[in-house]
Amino acid sequence: MPRAIDVVKAFLTALLLVIVLFPLYWTLNYSFLPEKDTVTYPPNFYPRWPDHFTIDHYIEVVTKYPMLRAIFNSVVIIVAASIVTLMLSLPPAYVLSKLDFKLRDSIYYFIMALLAIPWVSYVIPIYRIARSLGLIDTHILLIMLYGFSGIPQFTWLAVPFLRSFPDDLIDVSRTFGLSEIKILFLIVIPIMRNAFIALFILRFVWAYSDLLYQLVFTVEQAKTAIPTVLEIPGRFVMPYGNMASGGILVVLPLLILTISAHKYLVSGITEGMRITY
Known part of the structure; x- marks a missing residue:
């Protein structure tokens, strides 16, 4: 059997x-x-x-469309946004997992409730604000959008990882006079770096694969990879070869990242499963 x-x-x-x-x-x-x-x-x-x-399809896609610049924009924007997400998610996740205060559970459930709000509901107000500030089609706008929009989700994801961190090490660090923020950045993050690298990879993949913000808030200068591929089909002809080569070029950064960092992804997720409540 x-x-x-x-x-x-x-x-x-x-x-x-x-x-x-x-x-x-x-x-x-x-x-x-x-x-x-x-x-x-x-x-x-x-x-x-x-x-x-x-290889004519690849040559045509690279020469006829700004594909390389679009991929470069995607990588730069999403890397910066993923760093912003983690840097702003880890402190509240640490507070919710390691500090005991009255409203801790209520705040945690409120963050979970934020995950139910669809991204599309933010688009119109954000677009009007960004247009009034002259931020449409800028790198900084996409970095802020992807950086800030991932905070609730990755705060929620980081809490189980931080709960698995031994409380004894934190107590010892406090006896040496370290503040909570120093404990987080000097003790917890270096020891649990694999888990946080795994979170970084997940955030990169999810944000890189998103279409909504990239399609709505970019025109030319900050245009990313996926909207550029969507421009390849002609009005009366579907160039399947060009579409396929463009798709491979877009996926290539994800393949390189996941293959080169797969050991961090596996060990980080495994580390997060060892949760102590």
């Missing part, structure tokens, strides 16, 4: 991997096919290299 369960688990895992990775494989395959091969029937499920191979 245990062996049968293991087989079922392995099969379900393999099936999930196929479901998750097949769209990426399909996009990568089509990004290297000549345009005439992207509209054939039946579709080309497998690479037809080297006879049917081209």
Whole structure:
């Protein structure tokens, strides 16, 4: 019986991997096919290299559209915003997890309630304020939007991580005269850096993949990667090869980040599971 369960688990895992990775494989395959091969029937499920191979789509996307600048804008904006989110989320999360005061639980539940408010409800008032201040299509606006909008969510996510931190170390630090903010930044964060790097990666992925703010608040100078890819389709023609190559270029920073930092992601999430209440 245990062996049968293991087989079922392995099969379900393999099936999930196929479901998750097949769209990426399909996009990568089509990004290297000549345009005439992207509209054939039946579709080309497998690479037809080297006879049917081209990098023209990548060249056209990079030269015809400001793709590289858009990806650079995305990375710079989201990295800065993710740092802002963590720096402003960790202090309240530390207070809610390690300090005992009367309204602690009420504040925590209020933060949870904020998570139920959809981002789209903020768009119109934020747009009117940003337009009056001349901040539309600026990097600083997107940094503030993604930095501040993630505070409730990542305060809520950071609380379990900080609850797992030993209280004895905090008590010892207090006996040496360290303030709570110094304990957080000099003791807690260095020791739990893997957990906070995991939170940084999660915030980067979620913000990088968002379309709403990037589409509404950018025009040209601060335009990011995803809105730029959406400009590739023509009015009467759908260039599948260009769309596929643009999609691969957009996903590339996420792949590089998650692959290079996967050990921090796994160990950080595992560390957060060891919660002591």
